[in-house]
Amino acid sequence: MTAALSLQELAADIAREAGELARLRRAEGVSLAATKSTIADIVTEADREVEALIRARLSAERPGDGFLGEESGGGDGTTGVTWVVDPIDGTVNYAYGLPAYSVSVAAVEGGADPNTWRPLAAAVYAPVLRELFTAGRGEGAWRDGMRLAVTAETPAGALLATGFGYDPATHDGDLLTVRQIMPLARDLRRIGSAALDLSYVAAGRLDGYFERGLKPWDFAAGALLVAEAGGVVTRLDTASDRPMLVAAGAALHARLSGILDKDI
Ligand code: IPD
Numbered sequence: 001m002t003a004a005l006s007l008q009e010l011a012a013d014i015a016r017e018a019g020e021l022a023r024l025r026r027a028e029g030v031s032l033a034a035t036k037s038t039i040a041d042i043v044t045e046a047d048r049e050v051e052a053l054i055r056a057r058l059s060a061e062r063p064g065d066g067f068l069g070e071e072s073g074g075g076d077g078t079t080g081v082t083w084v085v086d087p088i089d090g091t092v093n094y095a096y097g098l099p100a101y102s103v104s105v106a107a108v109e110g111g112a113d114p115n116t117w118r119p120l121a122a123a124v125y126a127p128v129l130r131e132l133f134t135a136g137r138g139e140g141a142w143r144d145g146m147r148l149a150v151t152a153e154t155p156a157g158a159l160l161a162t163g164f165g166y167d168p169a170t171h172d173g174d175l176l177t178v179r180q181i182m183p184l185a186r187d188l189r190r191i192g193s194a195a196l197d198l199s200y201v202a203a204g205r206l207d208g209y210f211e212r213g214l215k216p217w218d219f220a221a222g223a224l225l226v227a228e229a230g231g232v233v234t235r236l237d238t239a240s241d242r243p244m245l246v247a248a249g250a251a252l253h254a255r256l257s258g259i260l261d262k263d264i
Helices: 007-028 045-061 091-096 168-184 194-202 216-228 250-263
Strands: 032-035 042-044 066-069 073-075 081-089 102-109 118-126 131-136 141-143 158-162 185-189 208-212 232-236 244-248
Touching: 007 045, 007 081, 007 102, 007 118, 007 131, 032 045, 042 045, 042 091, 045 066, 045 081, 045 102, 066 216, 081 091, 081 194, 081 216, 102 194, 102 216, 118 194, 118 216, 131 194, 131 216, 141 216, 158 168, 158 194, 168 185, 168 208, 168 250, 194 208, 194 216, 194 244, 208 250, 216 232, 216 244, 232 250, 244 250
Parallel strands: 066 081, 158 185, 158 208
Antiparallel strands: 032 042, 066 073, 081 102, 102 118, 118 131, 131 141, 208 244, 232 244
16 A cells, blocks of 8 residues: 555546557557447447446445446445446447547545535546646646646637537427527537546637536546646536536636536
């Protein structure tokens, strides 16, 4: 056990190691393990192997902590800290050989419910791009040693990102939302990894991001990155099965929420 490692350092170490494993497995070829909610919602053998590595590393370093992972589910701990993990966020990109995928590792205080937890530490690692984004509560957000800040102004319109769920039945509604948001936009990106979308908002590479129906592991780390980079992250309509996550600098966040709140 490495008792000296902070939660942030541990998240960063594990995300990097896990990401390197994902990259290696991608180079060897991808095998599909299963489909999940719909035929478009896939899991690869690498998702499972990478999550198993993360889970094993965490239980060796912090045996009393809880765990919630995309592929292997959850277990309560005894310390009050829970790790929320997406081993490969952007699995469809991964399967197609697109570089925009990431490993997302977050430590939160409290249980697995995003409505009540308090994020403590986060790491998002993009193995192909070899970029590591980290944050600690009250300690700022960082990319490879450089402090991050969200954008404050969007004079030419906002560079926004969004995503769509895997269920075709939700596409029309999501496209209607896009139409309503476009008057605020300079342009719109669909990167394919929510953890990277949020990391990029934190880094000022995107002005804002919104998406319905994200799972806790998709945004646990990225939301802390945005908050520690001076931005605002909220979830609207949390009683529904597809809450809307909105992340941006304060001024843009208010404008996005003004539209998205009405839309819901
Ligand atoms: C997905 C990605 C994608 C988002 C989906 C997520 P996964 O995560 O973050 O960008 O639009 O909603 O489910 O399934 O690749 O881990």
